[in-house]
Amino acid sequence: MIPLVAVAHGSRDPRSAASIHALLDVVRSLRPELDVRGCFLDLCAPRLDDVLLGPAVVVPLLLGKAYHARVDVPAAVAETRVPAVVTDVLGPDPRLESAALRRLSEAGVSFGDRSLGVVLAGAGSSHAPANEAVARVARRWARESGWAGVEAAFASIASPTVPEAVERLKARGASRIAVASWFLAPGLLPDKVARLAGDAVVARPLGDDVEVAQLVLDRYDFALARQTVAA
CATH class of the missing domain: 3.40.50.1400 (Rossmann fold)
Incomplete structure (x- = not known):
């Protein structure tokens, strides 16, 4: 084999x-x-x-x-x-999305919470289509989740940053923030995301x-x- x-x-x-x-x-x-x-x-x-x-x-x-x-x-x-x-x-693949949503659920996040804004955080790339793939996932979640909103954000190179995404969600009425991980494994960039997210709930990587x-x-x-x- x-x-x-x-x-x-x-x-x-x-x-x-x-x-x-x-x-x-x-x-x-x-x-x-x-x-x-x-x-x-x-x-x-x-x-x-x-x-x-x-x-x-x-x-x-x-x-x-x-x-x-x-x-x-x-x-x-x-x-x-x-x-x-x-x-x-x-990626992209629906199973990655399912895994990321499970990690959010493990962190205590529920669908349909209109007070919650979710940041989908990825590494970021100078290759725009790679960033757009993450943004498409965020837009799909925004349509289907029942949350106050979902914004893609990136740990490096690309925008929006995590703080920028958080501010956008708060402007839409989100009173609480959770961060979904578009990372396969822990490391420096996921740690940076967690630091920038402040007191938000941060889901672990897909692993x-x-x-x-x-x-x-x-x-x-x-x-x-x-x-x-x-x-």
């Missing part, structure tokens, strides 16, 4: 790698016969060239099609000179949610169905 090589960005924060490994443990539990290998583009080990040693399907553990997905991952795979198929990133794990497997299966990896 062709291995699944899951590659995450990497972080100096050890919680990030631990969260990625926890997610991959769930992936393995869903398909015990599959060789699932985790690695990182930068900042922590193992690196991609440590685990991509033969034909494989590479699944980027990235939520959007920003620079890392469009440039870094393909370049890193090419440098290994190993025959591998690179799948699409994880080892079972639907995220199933999404990883679906990306793998779809790639195998469409392409043959050289033996």
